[in-house]
Amino acid sequence: MIPAPVISVDEFTSHTISSTENDTYREIVREHPDLGRWEERTVDYSYFKISEHKTSLNRPIYVTLHDPVLIDHVNHCMCVDGSLGTHFDDFNLKAYLNPGTFHYLTVQANEYSLAMSRCFRNIHVQIDRRHYTNLLGDDEAWSARLKESILTNEVTYPGEFALTPAMFKTIFDIFGSPLTGSLKRLLIEGKMLELIALQLDTSRMKQAGKNEVQKNTDLLFAIREYLDNSFLEDHSMKGICQRFGINEFALKNGFKKTFQTTVFEFILSRRLEYARDLLQQADHTVQEIGTIVGYKYPNHFSTAFKNKFGISPGKLARCR
16 A cells, blocks of 8 residues: 655645635635645634535555644634544644534644545634633633643643534534625634534533443442442342432443443342352351351252352362
8 A cells, every 4th residue: 555645744835726715715726746635724713714615536655744733723623525534743642524424623733634534524613622622611621621621731632522513503604605805704603603612512412321321330339349249138129220220221231331240130140159168168067058158048049159160069168
């Protein structure tokens, strides 16, 4: 496989074939004789810039760029079609976008490279950090954390998310509206804010889902630890659920999924393991040990023990 060539963005800008501007957009078309076509449409406001990039390249390429204002902005990037990768070598950060996805990020860097597929349509929104953080409140934990991350110049990159139908519609409204002049600029500003709000909400919900999953996982481990320390006691699903504030369906399914065993299979296994330990000592008879671990009938104990360990409890006891 022939590796993708690495070029400077100047390779393309030096082959600009047209640059026009109207009351809304600045449009630039670049046609490189060897690499192909790159079109850009940009709306530049005082505190944000939104750009649409379209390519029709002869092959995938890596493009190196220098953006002196990148460190002062929060960047939302969307792949409507095609794929794109953004690499920040100084931070070992690689942010990839598949078709129909978006991410947002902040990073204290102005040098980066783009891994560009042959054909893609990309939307890039660049918003002043201070203005962005003014949009974020302090009364919600997720918002306060994001705000602090941006203000303290941390690398902010929560990952890749899917573009929703509402986001696609907003992107279409920004670049496809028939409005002109000041009304078009007013619509673009409002739609840009709507797009950011939709994307932050998607990120918030995904993070909340991760937190809930982690919370449930922690609870299941706590239940297993409790059972591990109390396996000789009489347990019921209802009693365990009441103790830990979990419903029976969540306990049954969560425990099975997390530990590949049921609650009562786990208790039974621990009891039989304890019985094995006792049998290797000389303090109790087989019948006494069966009673200790909860079996009323010795034959039931013997059957369960042999099914688990492949040896009868009596034979193991004689090996002491």
